[in-house]
Amino acid sequence: xxxxxxxxxxxxxxxxxxxxxxxxxxxxxxxxxxxxxxxxxxxxxxxxxxxxxxxxxxxxxxxxxxxxxxxxxxxxxxxxxxxxxxxxxxxxxxxxxxxxxxxxxxxxxxx
Amino acid sequence: xxxxxxxxxxxxxxxxxxxxxxxxxxxxxxxxxxxxxxxxxxxxxxxxxxxxxxxxxxxxxxxxxxxxxxxxxxxxxxxxxxxxxxxxxxxxxxxxxxxxxxxxxxxxxxxxxxxxxxxxxxxxxxxxxxxxxxxxxxxxxxxxxxxxxxxx
Numbered sequence: 001x002x003x004x005x006x007x008x009x010x011x012x013x014x015x016x017x018x019x020x021x022x023x024x025x026x027x028x029x030x031x032x033x034x035x036x037x038x039x040x041x042x043x044x045x046x047x048x049x050x051x052x053x054x055x056x057x058x059x060x061x062x063x064x065x066x067x068x069x070x071x072x073x074x075x076x077x078x079x080x081x082x083x084x085x086x087x088x089x090x091x092x093x094x095x096x097x098x099x100x101x102x103x104x105x106x107x108x109x110x111x
Numbered sequence: 112x113x114x115x116x117x118x119x120x121x122x123x124x125x126x127x128x129x130x131x132x133x134x135x136x137x138x139x140x141x142x143x144x145x146x147x148x149x150x151x152x153x154x155x156x157x158x159x160x161x162x163x164x165x166x167x168x169x170x171x172x173x174x175x176x177x178x179x180x181x182x183x184x185x186x187x188x189x190x191x192x193x194x195x196x197x198x199x200x201x202x203x204x205x206x207x208x209x210x211x212x213x214x215x216x217x218x219x220x221x222x223x224x225x226x227x228x229x230x231x232x233x234x235x236x237x238x239x240x241x242x243x244x245x246x247x248x249x250x251x252x253x254x255x256x257x258x259x260x261x262x263x
Contacts, residue, residue, distance in 0.1 A: 022132070024130075055161055055223075056222040060219035060220050060222065063218070092210055093216065094216070
């Protein structure tokens with residue numbers, strides 16, 4: 001998985017590309033979030049548009065990332081959910097946990 | 112792959128490495144595509160297989176690369192039967208909490224079997240003492256298997 005971060009109005013927008021699956025991307029996601037928090041970035045917007053595959057481990061890491069950021073006083077939100085990821089979050093009711101946006105500008109303003 | 116006129120049977124045995132998961136997933140997806148299943152249905156069955164093989168590698172064989180995971184796919188008419196077997200000590204599926212329970216919602220694990228049950232018609236574990244775990248999953252490909260149409 002590839003992560004491309006940029007900062008917009010104090011919000012760390014991280015575009016994720018590739019797979020977030022067991023043994024490939026799941027631990028990477030944890031490191032990306034930890035590194036952002038350690039760098040003092042607590043407003044995190046994950047752009048999921050480039051995520052090609054995600055499994056239950058990847059979903060678990062998303063949940064873990066949300067908890068980690070929240071526990072550190074920050075906020076983690078999602079942008080551009082691919083349809084299949086959206087369905088996975090719906091069937092597990094995690095869609096009720098995450099704030100999800102389709103528009104980057106609107107997402108950035110929401111922090 | 113063996114074609115006998117009545118269906119297809121495919122078998123693959125892999126060592127317990129996560130990078131081998133995709134090999135098994137791709138076979139499942141090809142079988143579904145060849146059977147005329149739509150893209151969504153194919154995707155969800157592939158994901159159920161991915162979850163099953165990941166569990167066999169991680170929880171069954173405990174990442175021991177000397178231990179194998181065997182997958183067989185049997186397609187007869189529109190009925191797809193998938194069996195995933197490992198060489199681990201087995202586990203109690205009933206001990207895994209319901210991921211939809213609010214108390215479990217924020218857990219970082221425990222959704223794999225739930226997804227399998229969501230995407231497949233039948234998910235059944237059996238355990239052979241000293242002989243590992245065998246998981247049987249079935250799906251009727253004729254029923255229209257996109258997640259949205261079958262489960263939501």
